[in-house]
Amino acid sequence: MAKYKTEPLKLWNKAKEIRQQYYKNYATAHEKGGIRWAGGAWTFDAVPAGLGEDVYSLTSEPYGASVAWNKNFALECQEAAEAFGFARDLCSYMRNYWGSILIDKYVFGGPFPKPDFLWQDHICCSHAKWYQNISYLEGGIPMYCVDMGAGAYKPFAEVTESQIDYIANQLLDGIEWLEKVTGRKFNDELFFEACWNDFRSTSRWAQICELNRAVPAPLEEKTMYSLYVLATLQKSWKVVADFYDELYEEVKDRVDRGIAAVENERVRVITDTQPPWAFLKIFRYMEKYGCVSVGSIYTYGLEGMFVYDKEKHEFNHRPLPPKKPETREEACRMLADWHMCKPEYQHFVHPEYKTLMMDAICKQWNVDGVMLHYNRGCEGLSVGIAEVRLGLLKRGRKVMTFEGNMGDEREFDEARTVQRIDAFLETFGIRKSE
């Protein structure tokens, strides 16, 4: 007998269609006389939007994850990257991406579509180097990269004008660079609109995540991966911003009607870092125990814009800015300030900031336990993870760890992970239903 009612998400197919359209737009951009560029999921995609309405992007992390899901293709890519001389312990998304170039195959079919320029931002040790090597492997594509290393955001650190200036001024220089490499005049109106869509997408996604505080949770993390990904593709795309508005209404309706993602929800957990993409079935396995993963700082805060409230020890969505930008300078400063606040960026400065945010999530989302993925595939999101474990334990949270790799299945031991999950979930006094 099910404890809660459940039903499929009505917008599921629409999310899939948007994703499919995105990758197709990129592949066919040149056929329509358009421009295509490549950059990371964290990058300021609102800026190239100012080049016109026929400008399409390919973001690298979601691409690397798509490759990872296709085990044979991933192996081919990884072996090509290793044969070139790249170390096997480097970011697995990066190796999947470089491998695609080396074998000249696009995971969605056809040869790998070469971008016209590279527009990236630098957050971890690999982000700029990733694109430096794309440029090298593709024979010298023009590259621009914005350094985000201006320090942590409030309340973890004071944010001074010079820190905002550093990022905003790099964006302003980047606009001039874009005009130079594409020969196009930059359209500020399109840029302002794209900025606003970025703010809408990322603020609204955070609000959707907040709805998962409800018991039963209206969404579970495996499904959330297919939803948050749209913001990693192009958060400044109106289609994405509008979709999140629609999604918010549907998820709110599920909460109002008590619709659960997992009908026998008993234990609520959160995870951390990217999952092993080729093994998402572990989430379904956990459901046999009545365990629902209600999200993670990764699914919430990679694209969702939250603010940590030190006084209340709360993690809440960041409201939209009071008004749209009206000048190029203002837009760049608003973008810089907005993205410095990104929750997933804070732990690059200190793991304690992440611990505080995760602990607040545990409190507000009614979480019983934390599953930390010691992810060999991503140094950026695994940095400080061992200290996060200690910090959460110190605060009385139940924590388990499992080791793996988001994009390289050779480093994931499924049987061992399942055994660890069994042991962890049994500590909550629950048993698996067959």
Added chain:
Amino acid sequence: MYIEEFKKYYEKRHEYAKDFKKKHPDWKIVGTFCTYYPEELMYAAKVLPVRILGSHEPQNVTEPHIFGMFCPFCRDVLAQGLQGRYDYLDGIMIAQSCLHVRQSYTSWDLHIPVDFRYYLPMPHHLQSARAKDFLKAELEKFKKALENWTGNKITDEALDEAIEILNENRRLLRQAYDFRKKDNPPMTGLEAMYMVVSSQMMHKKDHNEILKNLIEKELPNRDLGIGDHIRLMVLGSENDDVEFLDMVETITSNPAKFVIDDHCTGSRYFWNQVEPKADRLMAIAERYINRPPCPTKDWPNRLRLEHDLNLAKEWNVQGAVLLQQKFCDPHECDIPIFQRAFEEQGIKTLFLELDVLVPVGQFKIRTEAFLETLSSEDLF
């Protein structure tokens, strides 16, 4: 002899620091991670920066703190703190560098009590015209933090004096390196490593005195009889692996010596000077931005590659050994490209991956084979 002094200070780094503290009670000692820390400001505030390095010994204290996929160097560094070997430090500071060693700093901050801790967001986009203003603003903040902590006002005079002490050290180290261009270099690679790394652990005035004597009285007439040895370059991530350098330089079948390097424990640390100007903080900012970069800050163009190829040419290098700390992402991103570029210039390369302990036996076999390829004309 003077050159042997450096080894002594390298090996007795803790004794030196403790002794320094006794002799200079008005100074404080701050442990630093990486080499982007602005030493000039610290000297001007009567703070002695000492670089924290590992001890190349097995340890079992860092596993709960740093995930094993991060480089052995950052874990070895943290182990020193957890084992209480730097218990004389008054503070710690890091100028933002790679993620790996950043964890040594943050775990130290969480678990090892010190009076002063400072995270300076050193920019990565050094090739941006915006980096200078940003770094200068960050130096202003760091200056205030040092003043508040020490109670010492950092005056222009104090800064000028600090700049000169540090610049002198950099000039002297460059002069010593120039001797290595000779056909018969008067210094081994291991000795050069001791010379540079010891400067990161002691007051530069003390170091300068030894350097001056070395350059004036010892190096001009020192004959190691190594004029016929294969000339090697060593480059890559942090390397103060004495055992490895010694092993390579004592191979007898095809003797070789390191004549130049690009490491943060070598030339990259001291290569350029502060160019004095009225705006002292800007002058300091420019020095750190223009220094030979760590690969994590070397983009979009690979300026380090151009610099390294020039070094190889100027020091007449026959082969290059690329050393990399295991899991060091910034270097791992560069190494295949560097190897190809060196080979294109006719310089053969050997790539080796370092851990805390070096498998000297295996590395020796590989190094001997490499040296054999460099001397194949003699063999056949």
